[in-house]
Amino acid sequence: MSSRTETIENLLRSALQPAELLVKDQSHLHEGHAGAQEGKGHFDVTIVSEQFEGLSRIARHRLVYDSLGAFMESDIHALRITALTSAERQARG
16 A cells, blocks of 8 residues: 555545545556656545535535645545445445
């Protein structure tokens, strides 16, 4: 696991107390891409938290971005987010 992945996990766990969290570093799939050339990474995050209850998809994404704070600017070029409540996760199987 990369240190950036660990940092993302730590920031999200601290801010959102997720029941589930999976962070995948997909930077290797984007070699040669502008963000990769700048040294920033591409990540895929799946997070299940009750803090998403009643929030729109956009509001959930903003909450994730806010939780990552300055790390969004310094180390992340692209972030794919799947943000669910526990009930939504159960419904998906």
